[in-house]
Amino acid sequence: MTNKYYFVGGQQGPWKVTGMSAYRGAELTVVERIEIGNGEQVPAATGARWTLAGFTSNVRYATGAEIKELKARQQGLGRPEATSAVLIPIRKSAKWWELAQDERRAIFEETSHHTAIGMDYLPAIARRLHHSRDLGEPFDFLTWFEFAPEHAPAFDELLARLRASKEWDYVDREVKIRLTGLKPKA
Secondary structure, three states, rough: OOOOOEEEEOOOEEEEEEEEEEOOOOOOOOOOOOEEEEEEOOOOOOOOEEEEEEEEOOOOOOHHHHHHHHHOOOOOOOOOOOOEEEEEEEEOOOOHOOOOHHHHHHHHHOOOOHHHHHHHHOOOOOOEEEOHHHHHOOOOOEEEEEEEEHHHHHHHHHHHHHOOOOHHHHHEEEEEEEEEEEOOOO
């Protein structure tokens, strides 16, 4: 497996779209299903309307202690009970990217408590971050969340807390795609 992932919105795929909404900025074309591919080839999908690409990488804003705690608490993707998912593509503003790394870290964690908020929802909600900015994609990040259906209210609370943070002042495009389905292990 490579660390490059594709999310193809169209008429086929193991994940059924149950809702799509733009929180900020332009919407994505509404699709019925999402196919996920991992590797160098974009998965072929009937009726594909859009493809988003990203790669997994090292954790960029967390400290060593935070990374250790995340690894100890987070469950993996592909758990049998995790038949609910959300894909959230996000683009941050030019002002965000003009900040130095330490300034972004200060907003991300010291002010907004991004990692600390996420930890409050572990292990029920698993996630994987995909970086897209360096690929010339329309979004900077693609965040994939998986959880059991009974944890949907907790996911909504997690998202509301993150959106209320100072960090979200720098988000200029965000789309939320809710999904359900049985899928192969990620």
